[in-house]
Amino acid sequence: MHYRIIRVSTASLVAVFAAAILHGQGPATLNIDVNQPKAAVSPTLYGLMTEEINYSYDGGLYAESIRNRTFRSDWSGILNWFLFEKGSASAKFAADNKEGPSEALHNSARLEVTRADAKNPVGLLNEGYWGIAVRPNTRFTGSFYAKSNSDAALPVTVALVADQSGQVLASASVPVTGTG
Numbered sequence: 001m002h003y004r005i006i007r008v009s010t011a012s013l014v015a016v017f018a019a020a021i022l023h024g025q026g027p028a029t030l031n032i033d034v035n036q037p038k039a040a041v042s043p044t045l046y047g048l049m050t051e052e053i054n055y056s057y058d059g060g061l062y063a064e065s066i067r068n069r070t071f072r073s074d075w076s077g078i079l080n081w082f083l084f085e086k087g088s089a090s091a092k093f094a095a096d097n098k099e100g101p102s103e104a105l106h107n108s109a110r111l112e113v114t115r116a117d118a119k120n121p122v123g124l125l126n127e128g129y130w131g132i133a134v135r136p137n138t139r140f141t142g143s144f145y146a147k148s149n150s151d152a153a154l155p156v157t158v159a160l161v162a163d164q165s166g167q168v169l170a171s172a173s174v175p176v177t178g179t180g
Helices: 010-022 056-060
Strands: 081-085 090-096 108-115 122-126 154-161 168-176
Touching: 081 090, 090 122, 108 122
Parallel strands: none
Antiparallel strands: 081 122, 090 108, 154 168
16 A cells, blocks of 8 residues: 655654554555655744644753742642641742742742651652653752751752652752851
8 A cells, every 4th residue: 555645744644554554454655755845944944843742842851850940830839849748747838939049040939847857757749740750770960949047957858759659769868057
């Protein structure tokens, strides 16, 4: 079976091959003659015909794993960030549009901890893009901006936690000191 494709998109191409296979017509052959262009494409269309698939712009092009790392918010709160309270821990969090790490990035999340300890932790959870792909023998690096309302050092732990088992796969602790 041979098809002559005049205009094609990925969806229609898949539909043509699927229809041929479903109707028992055997394997399909697609012949493309690259020496016979059908139309010229303007050089000013660079970048205009892209499609955001699987969040490739937001989190994919520069290999970020954290979703909404700049703490954008709307009326419902900080998008893609959730408060984590275990046991008797108690806290609240909200967007802070005044205390960011720089003039260029003025958004941050304000976490106010009322009660927490080692057995009853509190924190912020980010599920990434359909999770965070964790692979063995892979090094993950990251950075964050944090300050405290206390002069005492406060322990902050960043961890990758398995969704289903709750197992901590990797973690690092950093003391946050001072208000600067």
